[in-house]
Every structure is written in structure tokens, then in C-alpha cells.
Amino acid sequence: MNHCKSLGFALLGATAALLMPVMVQGQENKNPPKKKLVRAVKLTASGGSRKPPTQPELKQRFTKKLEGAWIKNAAWNLDYEKALQASQESGKQVFAYFTRSYAP
């Protein structure tokens, strides 16, 4: 848990550090930002040079996700309406797990 807090704190710092040099551009800035930070900001701004996945690639990732053995370990419902209907009929709450297949 503490480890997670440290990580979160580090991320906050990284965000602030990343934004700091850019936010003064356009104003009188006598301290030019360090090269490494400028590179990091540029990389973030461009979203990197990676191509977004195509629809067939996304479909493949989705299929692979559905093949996970863990899905068969419990009665997961993939249909939203059916899950709500089952909740209505049984009086049980819905326990929902939101995940993604397009990225790890």
C-alpha cells in the first residue's frame, strides 16, 4: 500500500515537473527548460510515434482477453442488460469489473 502511495506521489511530481517548463513559455522566461524535460513534453504532446491499432488488431486483442481462464472460474456475464435483469430477478447486487483489451 505504501509502495502504491510512493508511486502516486512520484507520478504527481513527474506531472508537475513535466508541466513546469512549458507553462511559462510565451512569457518572459529567463531560465530555459532543461533539454530532457523538453523532450519528455514533446513526446507526451505527440503521443509518441506509435501507430494506433487497427480494428482487426483490436478485435484480436478482445478475443484473446475473452480466452482468459479466469473468466471460467466464476459466472461472469458479458451482457449488460442480462446482468441487470438477473439482478432484478434475484435481488442480488451487481458486482462489476471494468477492464480493457485494447491495451495491457
Next chain:
Amino acid sequence: MENGLFSSADFTEWSKNYVLYLHISTRLEGREHEGLFRAKGFTGFPTLAFLDAEGGLCAKHAGSRVIPEIQTTADKARAYMVLRSKAASGDKVAVQHLFVADLELARYDFALGSLKLAGLRKEMPQSLQKKADQLMIDIQYNELRRRLSKELSAGLDRKEYTRRYQGLNLDFYRSGLFPSGRTALSILMGVMGYAFQNKDEALLAQALEKFKAQASNQPGFAPRVSRYESMLAQLRGDK
């Protein structure tokens, strides 16, 4: 979690008391309910939540992903549903607590939340008012932040985005309205960075004091404070 908790026999047993729903965001075009994650107001994967039979959010799990902690969230969801029925039957205290619970679940946007709070405030005990006020600040900040992110996605120039983002943080800082949790620290670090770059010694000193007061229980606090202290010393020395 998938290869751990969700693959365990304990989970199989525990899950029999619930209807399980698995939502996978795929980015596939034209897929039904693809936008459900965003529609529920969630922001990070993975998210575990308890929903009612209408799909309304009753509790979002924020603790460790182990059965006892998830059960605690399930109990909160159950308590929320009880509160809702009490409020529906006309219990005035339940109405006030339900409103705050709904703010916590981000079921209201800032405009509607403000309106409802104005109607309920007079009868609310001070402690509940204070909680509602803090939640309203959180909602307001998140809305403005999200609006800005949307503009960035829609093609806003990144420099302009950064300028507006800094402006937003400075506005919240100057108004004394601090969102809860780490967002407040993020704002303070942004303000200190801005102050340093603009050689605003007074602003840096003031924000640093607030940062010390708010972040003292955070791991990694001491080195960060000494970094900002040396930035302040540098400004003072530059004079």
C-alpha cells in the same frame, strides 16, 4: 487480479452472492455499451463497482483487491440502497445523507449539485455541510479538468492546454478551494513550479507552507520539501 483473485476458489464461492458483470473496453467501433466505463464516470482501469438492478452506481471499490475489502465495499453499497429507500419514504435526515452519498458517487454534476445543496443546506448539520462543500469542490475541479482534457483531445494546442491547466490550478489555489486528496498536492506542486519559473518568491513561500501542512504524511515528503526549499533559497539568493 485476473490471475490472482478472480482465479481463486474463494472468489468463486464469494461471487455466488452477486450477479457478476464483466465489461471490457475494446475501442472496437459500433460495439454496444462500449462507452459504459466513461458513462459511469470511471477514470482508471481496472475498476470494481457495485451496481443496482437499474445499473446505478452504489459503490466503487477503492481499497485492496482482496475479498474482505471488496466485501466492505459491498456492505457500503447495501447501506447506500437502504439509505435510498429511507429517503424515498420521506426520512429528511436520510435525504441529506443520500445527497452527500450521491455527491461521493459523482451522481450530480456541479450545477445540479449546487442547486440541490442550496435547498438542503439550512437543515443540514454543519459536519455534513462541510463534507458536501468539499465534495462540491472535487466535482467542480474534476469537471473543469475534464472539459480541458476534452479540448485537448479535440485538437487544442498543447501549449495553450498547459497554460489553461496552470491557470485553472492557480485559480483554485488563489480561491482557497482545494480539492481533496492528492489533487490538492498536485495543484500545490504546479503552483510552486509556476512561482519558481516566474521568480515569484512570495507565491512559492506561501504555497510551500501549504504543501508542508498538507503533505507531511505522504511518503517521499522530506526530499520533495527540501527540493522546493532550495528553489525558494535560490530565488531569495537571486535577489
